[in-house]
Amino acid sequence: MNSTEARLADALRAAGDTIGPADVADPTLTPGGARRRWKAPVALLSAAAAAAVIAGGTLLGPAGHDARPAAGGSSPTPSATPAAEVRVSIVLCGRKSTVPRCRRSPATENDRKRLLNELQTFAYVRSIDAKADYEIAPKKGSNLIWARVATQDDAQRLARALLGRPGVESVVVYR
Amino acid sequence: MARARDDAAPAVTDLYRGHALGLTRLAFVMVGDRQTAEDVVQDAFTGLYRRWGHIEDRERALNYVRSAVLNGCRNALRARRRPLRVTHQPAVxxxxxxxxxxxxxxxxxxxxxxxxxxxxxxxxxxxxxxxxxxxxxxxxxxxxxxxxxxxxxxxxxxxxxxxxxx
Incomplete structure (x- = not known):
């Protein structure tokens, strides 16, 4: 490894190490697979006739876990982030969805607009991003709407309100 | 397909547990701020979950999610160059x-x-x-x-x- 390579590797490692394990949400899906074995909050959402995955940690635990974990001692927070904010991804139905209902009737632009309008009426929704710049599907158009709410309870409330609506495949709650 | 859907949650959770930290660090060094890095990685795993039925093995899944993270970072950096966009602030x-x-x-x-x-x-x-x-x-x-x-x-x-x- 020459000088440039060594300097680069060292700088990248130093920058990367500022993110520690405590900075990454711990998933709370119950291992084992079947939806009926998921933990209570998820089962509640699933019962609303849509699949929901909760991949994010502390906010899904018992009451009082509604604060974002502080960075660990050796992994300080590298940038200021809003405290105790829960991110909710509303995944819209697509033709390639694994949910049969969605394959039969993918989300339309009207579905999307209706959802956006409705989100704006929820007082507990702090912000909405429908642009989905981090498009996870290499296809045209946006298939996600993001919303940020203050607490896990708000996230659960939002998920319950949206699941089963036309054009909504699933609701993913992070943190 | 229902089977694939049922398999998705534990499989994606396992992958998340094993790779979320490394991928978040990767996204962080690419985009320069933690919030964006977390968002990119979470979206990548959301995408993996949605497409689990079309992804046949774990190695492909990891490649998929890694590519999705890279794409997410590219999009985030591209968004910052648009003068009228305010959603994503430059990395500081x-x-x-x-x-x-x-x-x-x-x-x-x-x-x-x-x-x-x-x-x-x-x-x-x-x-x-x-x-x-x-x-x-x-x-x-x-x-x-x-x-x-x-x-x-x-x-x-x-x-x-x-x-x-x-």
Whole structure:
């Protein structure tokens, strides 16, 4: 490894190490697979006739876990982030969805607009991003709407309100 | 398909547990702020969950999510260049991070940020994630030869920017 390579590797490692394990949400899906074995909050959402995955940690635990974990001692927070904010991804139905209902009737632009309008009426929704710049599907158009709410309870409330609506495949709650 | 759906949650959770930290660090060194890095990684895993039925094995799943993270970082960086977009602010290293990383390393990272996106990605995947040429090729969606030449050009350019070639 020459000088440039060594300097680069060292700088990248130093920058990367500022993110520690405590900075990454711990998933709370119950291992084992079947939806009926998921933990209570998820089962509640699933019962609303849509699949929901909760991949994010502390906010899904018992009451009082509604604060974002502080960075660990050796992994300080590298940038200021809003405290105790829960991110909710509303995944819209697509033709390639694994949910049969969605394959039969993918989300339309009207579905999307209706959802956006409705989100704006929820007082507990702090912000909405429908642009989905981090498009996870290499296809045209946006298939996600993001919303940020203050607490896990708000996230659960939002998920319950949206699941089963036309054009909504699933609701993913992070943190 | 229902079976695939049922398998998705534990499989994606396992992958998340094993790779979320590394991928968040990767996204962080690419985009420079933690919030965006977390968002990119979470979206990548959301995408993996949605497409689990179409992804046949774990290795492909990891490639998928790694590529999705790279795409997410590209999109985030592209969004910052749009003058009228306000959703994503430019990356700003916090004072705390800046102090931890140190001035000399920041100089290296600043030089890295000046490289074209593909060159930057190739270098980060090689020297941060420690991926092989084949793995980098899969993540970036290019051939091994392209990875080799891109990495070589990127290193030379970085060396010039840092004055290491003198």
């Amino acid at each position: 290293w916090s004072a705390e991070t800046a102090a931890l990383v140190g001035e000399e390393r920041r100089e290296v990272l600043a030089a890295l940020a000046r490289l074209p996106a593909r060159q930057r990605e190739a270098l980060v995947l090689r020297y941060f994630s420690g991926l092989s040429e084949q793995e980098i090729a899969a993540a970036m969606g290019v051939s091994r030869g392209t990875v080799k030449s891109t990495t070589s050009r990127a290193l030379a350019a970085l060396g010039r920017l840092l004055g290491d070639d003198q």
